[in-house]
Amino acid sequence: xxxxxxxxxxxxxxxxxxxxxxxxxxxxxxxxxxxxxxxxxxxxxxxxxxxxxxxxxxxxxxxxxxxxxxxxxxxxxxxxxxxxxxxxxxxxxxxxxxxxxxxxxxxxxxxxxxxxxxxxxxxxxxxxxxxxxxxxxxxxxxxxxxxxxxxxxxxxxxxxxxxxxxxxxxxxxxxxxxxxxxxxxxxxxxxxxxxxxxxxxxxxxxxxxxxxxxxxxxxxxxxxxxxxxxxxxxxxxxxxxxxxxxxxxxxxxxxxxxxxxxxxxxxxxxxxxxxxxxxxxxxxxxxxxxxxxxxxxxxxxxxxxxxxxxxxxxxxxxxxxxxxxxxxxxxxxxxxxxxxxxxxxxxxxxxxxxxxxxxxxxxxxxxxxxxxxxxxxxxxxxxxxxxxxxxxxxxxxxxxxxxxxxxxxxxxxxxxxxxxxxxxxxxxxxxxxxxxxxxxxxxxxxxxxxxx
Amino acid sequence: xxxxxxxxxxxxxxxxxxxxxxxxxxxxxxxxxxxxxxxxxxxxxxxxxxxxxxxxxxxxxxxxxxxxxxxxxxxxxxxxxxxxxxxxxxxxxxxxxxxxxxxxxxxxxxxxxxxxxxxxxxxxxxxxxxxxxxxxxxxxxxxxxxxxxxxxxxxxxxxxxxxxxxxxxxxxxxxxxxxxxxxxxxxxxxxxxxxxxxxx
Numbered sequence: 118x119x120x121x122x123x124x125x126x127x128x129x130x131x132x133x134x135x136x137x138x139x140x141x142x143x144x145x146x147x148x149x150x151x152x153x154x155x156x157x158x159x160x161x162x163x164x165x166x167x168x169x170x171x172x173x174x175x176x177x178x179x180x181x182x183x184x185x186x187x188x189x190x191x192x193x194x195x196x197x198x199x200x201x202x203x204x205x206x207x208x209x210x211x212x213x214x215x216x217x218x219x220x221x222x223x224x225x226x227x228x229x230x231x232x233x234x235x236x237x238x239x240x241x242x243x244x245x246x247x248x249x250x251x252x253x254x255x256x257x258x259x260x261x262x263x264x265x266x267x268x269x270x271x272x273x274x275x276x277x278x279x280x281x282x283x284x285x286x287x288x289x290x291x292x293x294x295x296x297x298x299x300x301x302x303x304x305x306x307x308x309x310x311x312x313x314x315x316x317x318x319x320x321x322x323x324x325x326x327x328x329x330x331x332x333x334x335x336x337x338x339x340x341x342x343x344x345x346x347x348x349x350x351x352x353x354x355x356x357x358x359x360x361x362x363x364x365x366x367x368x369x370x371x372x373x374x375x376x377x378x379x380x381x382x383x384x385x386x387x388x389x390x391x392x393x394x395x396x397x398x399x400x401x402x403x404x405x406x407x408x409x410x411x412x413x414x415x416x417x418x419x420x421x422x423x424x425x426x427x428x429x430x431x432x433x434x435x436x437x438x439x440x441x442x443x444x445x446x447x448x449x450x451x452x453x454x455x456x457x458x459x460x461x462x463x464x465x466x467x468x469x470x471x472x473x474x475x476x477x478x479x480x481x482x483x484x485x486x487x488x489x490x491x492x493x494x495x496x497x498x499x500x501x502x503x504x505x506x507x508x509x510x511x512x513x514x515x516x517x518x519x520x521x522x523x524x525x526x527x528x529x530x531x532x533x534x535x536x537x538x539x540x541x542x543x544x545x546x547x548x549x550x551x552x553x554x555x556x557x558x559x560x561x562x563x564x565x566x567x568x569x
Numbered sequence: 570x571x572x573x574x575x576x577x578x579x580x581x582x583x584x585x586x587x588x589x590x591x592x593x594x595x596x597x598x599x600x601x602x603x604x605x606x607x608x609x610x611x612x613x614x615x616x617x618x619x620x621x622x623x624x625x626x627x628x629x630x631x632x633x634x635x636x637x638x639x640x641x642x643x644x645x646x647x648x649x650x651x652x653x654x655x656x657x658x659x660x661x662x663x664x665x666x667x668x669x670x671x672x673x674x675x676x677x678x679x680x681x682x683x684x685x686x687x688x689x690x691x692x693x694x695x696x697x698x699x700x701x702x703x704x705x706x707x708x709x710x711x712x713x714x715x716x717x718x719x720x721x722x723x724x725x726x727x728x729x730x731x732x733x734x735x736x737x738x739x740x741x742x743x744x745x746x747x748x749x750x751x752x753x754x755x756x757x758x759x760x761x762x763x764x765x766x767x768x769x
Contacts, residue, residue, distance in 0.1 A: 136625045136652035142664050144720065145709035200654070224619075227655040228722035231710075 122167035122238050123147045127157040127184060128200070129175045137170060137230075144231055153177075154184030161188045166195060167241055168234060170221075173201040173208055182212050189216050194244075196237045263299055264447050267437035273300065273429055280427055281308030286379060288364075288424045289402040291431030294479030297402035298360060300429060304400060305358040313357030316350045320371075321363035329371060330387045333378075339388025351384060351395050358398045364424065365405035365416065376420045399424070434476040434483060441472050444480060448487040449499070460491045466501040474507060530565040533558070537567065573601035574702070575639040579627065579646035580610040582673070586694065590645060593695045598702065599746060600640055608634075611648060624650035624661040624670055631668045640749060641705050642668045643698060649674035659697050659721060662704035669701035675724065693727050703738065706745040711738050 124146050128134040134150045141148045149166070151157035155178055157169065169188055173181035185197045199220040201209040209220040219233055265271070280287065281304050289297045298317060305315045323331055326340075334349030350359055367375070378384045379399055383392050401424045410416035434441070445463060453459055476482055490503040533551065540546040548558040561567075576591050591602040614626035627650065635642045650672040651657050659676070662669035676693040678686045699717050711718035714726075716735035721727045734742055 130653070132623060132625045133653040136661075137654050139625075139661065139664065140652060140654065143662075143704055143709055221654070223654050224651065224656045225654065226722065227658065230654065231720060231722070 121147055122241060123149065123164060124168045124170065124234070125157060125160055125164075125166040126150045126170045127154065127175075127181075128170075128172040129153060130172070133172070140230065141234070144234070146234070154179035154181070154187070157184050158187045158191070161191045161195070165192060168237055169195055169197045171197055171199055171217075173199050173212065173220075182208075182215055185212065185217055186215060196241070198233065198237075263296060263303060264443050265437060265440045266443065267432065267440055269432050270437060270440070273431065276427070276429065277303050278307060280304060282310075283308075283427075284396075284398050285426045286398070286424050287400045287427045287429060288407070289400060289429045289431065290407070291402075291404065292433045292477075292479055293404050294481030295431040295433055296480055297404075297431060298362060300431060301358070301360040301400040301402065305360075305398075310357045310398060314354050315358050315360065316354040317360040317362065318350050319362045321366040325368045325371060328367065329374065332371075333374065333384050333386055334389075335387035336389040339386070343388065346386070349384075349386065351378060351397055352393065354397045355395055356397075358400055361399065361401045363403055364401040365403035365407055365410055369417070372417045372420050376417065376423060379420075379423045434479045438472050441483065442468055444483055445471060445487060448484050449491065452488055452491050456488075456491060458491060459497055460494060460499060461497050463499040464501065467499050467504060470501045470504050470507065526565075529561070530567065533561055533565065534567055537562075572638050572640060573603050574598060574641045574643060575603045575605040575636050576643045576645065577605040577608055577631075579608045579631075579644045579670070580648055582607075582645050582647055586673070586691065587645065589691055590643075590694060590698055594643065594698060594702065597699055598641075600749075603636075603639075605636060605639075605642075608644070611646070614648075616651070619651060620649075621651040621657065622646075622648040623652070624658055624672070625652055628661055628663065628668055628670050631670065632663070632666075635667055639667060641702055643702060644668070644670045645673065645694070645698070646670065647673050659727065660701040662701040664704050664709070665707040666705055669698075669705050671697045671701050676727070681724065692732070693724070696727055696730060696732055697721075699732070699734075703734065703742065706742055708734075708738055708741060711735055713737075 124141055126134055126137045126141070126148060127150070128137070129152055131152070134152065138148045138150050149160060149164070151160050154171075154175055157171065160166070161169075169185070171181045171184050171188075175181060175184070179187070181199055185199065188195055188197065196218040197216065199209050199212045199217045200223055201212075201220055202223060206222060209217075209222070212220060218237065221229060221233065263270070263274070265274075277300065287301070287304060289300050291297050301317075302315060305311065318328075318331060320328060330339075330343075330347070330349065332349050332351055334347050334352055335343050337343060337346045361375075374384065378395070382396065383394050385392060407416055407421050407425070411418045411421050445468065449460060449463070453461065471483070471486070478485070486504065486507060487499075489506065490499050494500075494503045533547075536547045536550050537544070540550065544558060544562075545555060548555045551558065553561075574594055576587060576594065578587055587604065591604060594600070595602040608631075611622050611627045611630070613630070614623040615621075616623055627644070627646070627648075631642060631644050649657060650661070650670065652661065657675060658672070660669065660671040671694065673690065673694055674680065676697065677690045678684060696717055700721070703718050708718050710720040713719060713735045714729060715731045716738055717730055717733055718735070718738045719726070719730050721730065733739075
């Protein structure tokens with residue numbers, strides 16, 4: 118919805134006041150008028166006008182400049198346009214220095230007024246949009262917006278609140294898709310560093326040398342292709358937070374460099390000799406068990422202890438199934454808006470299917486599943502049929518409970534029978550799914566006397 | 570008194586011009602148009618320093634003498650009119666009120682140093698008359714440059730816009746006219762179609 122901006126015309130001369138009000142109203146703006154500076158100040162207290170047209174010369178009481186300065190005290194964001202005659206251009210210039218946004222010398226070309234107002238309104242609309250987007254962003258990443266009623270998650274929320282303004286390093290652990298980056302963002306945006314940068318780096322996505330340059334930057338000529346000096350993510354995150362995703366995947370050398378930057382808060386750009394200091398909070402995340410990696414000798418124990426000052430373990434979705442209905446509703450609300458498709462409800466059978474599913478991809482997978490179902494569904498209600506694709510995938514992805522006293526031979530037979538059934542008797546496809554070649558599968562069918 | 574739109578010349582205005590305007594207003598807005606008293610030159614509104622007439626003062630004066638049966642009261646003048654903020658105006662009206670004033674002074678070709686052409690002047694006058702009356706029916710300036718309700722601050726803009734309301738403005742105007750139990754322009758759907766096609 119477009120904001121209806123209001124304008125106040127301040128002039129002691131009635132004809133001048135009325136005609137300008139009429140002109141602006143014909144342009145579609147909401148316009149009020151004031152016959153004196155004092156009346157204008159009273160009106161500014163009552164209503165938030167976006168633009169004030171103020172005549173510079175108003176006899177008796179307070180003049181245009183004083184009016185403007187008083188209005189600015191009450192409404193600092195207001196745009197003031199000073200109206201002046203030819204003889205007082207110098208005064209108008211000093212008015213600009215005092216904070217007037219524009220001035221108009223009367224009589225002006227008719228198009229000037231409309232262009233001027235349009236230009237100011239355009240900027241105001243952009244400012245408003247910017248404010249709304251910022252609010253939206255803060256709301257989205259504020260920890261309160263990570264939806265969960267699970268007790269473990271509630272504890273995490275409390276912890277996030279407690280630690281948000283500390284500088285201590287945080288290690289976030291959890292399976293893929295559990296929302297590790299969301300937690301990291303929640304910590305950042307709930308704390309003192311919220312107005313500073315939040316920089317996210319996926320350590321698994323880049324080769325070692327590239328990652329080093331990405332994190333610490335490089336000097337011109339540090340390596341082939343380094344045609345200019347480049348700041349690294351640590352420098353870009355100055356005063357804020359750096360989120361190192363998949364930290365378990367970094368090389369031994371980078372582990373050492375990271376240890377240094379975390380311990381000393383200093384580092385060198387690649388190819389650089391100048392020691393740089395940074396004030397950055399480090400939040401690291403991994404889906405691996407770092408303690409195991411330390412035990413196996415693939416991850417430095419000193420770095421692990423430095424990273425693991427505060428540890429947050431995010432439970433997988435299958436361990437907080439009570440959140441599924443809440444998450445489903447939330448995703449449906451948001452996606453209805455984004456997709457421009459009104460899908461307002463889900464049947465009990467559909468919801469049960471989602472609650473019973475294994476969710477190896479966790480919340481991210483749930484979100485994708487809801488989106489896919491909403492895109493393909495034919496009505497305004499999601500049913501279990503809309504999640505039919507999940508059943509096929511799900512049987513493959515559901516966690517495997519090893520039955521007691523089941524011989525390996527029976528396990529193999531059951532798997533083959535189930536796979537052939539799923540492929541509708543298509544041996545080539547079944548062999549492909551089982552990861553064996555067709556002749557091997559035929560041998561096993563024969564061996565286990567499986568009916569096709 | 571008859572219920573309708575009243576039209577009056579202010580100062581010397583050609584009879585034919587008033588007749589053409591009256592017919593156009595009647596066709597466009599669907600009201601009976603009543604030719605009202607002629608008013609003398611508006612000397613009371615003359616600003617010697619600017620050499621122009623204050624449209625706000627003329628409009629105020631017209632409001633005082635607005636006929637009781639008038640749905641709207643349109644005045645047409647050859648006087649060059651202004652409001653204090655700007656160098657000139659083509660017309661002025663009471664937004665959602667009764668009175669509208671249109672100046673022909675800057676609508677003629679002679680004003681711009683060109684050879685006289687009464688057809689062009691009449692075409693421009695029709696647009697400005699409909700525009701100002703549109704304001705009295707509550708319409709504000711339209712962003713569609715081809716709509717008759719778009720703001721004209723120079724003669725080129727008057728020439729560029731069409732002689733019709735865009736579908737959005739027409740819809741609003743129709744509501745206002747319906748409230749007065751009047752149907753605007755006969756066969757308007759046809760002209761609306763042309764309007765949309767012309768814009769393409």
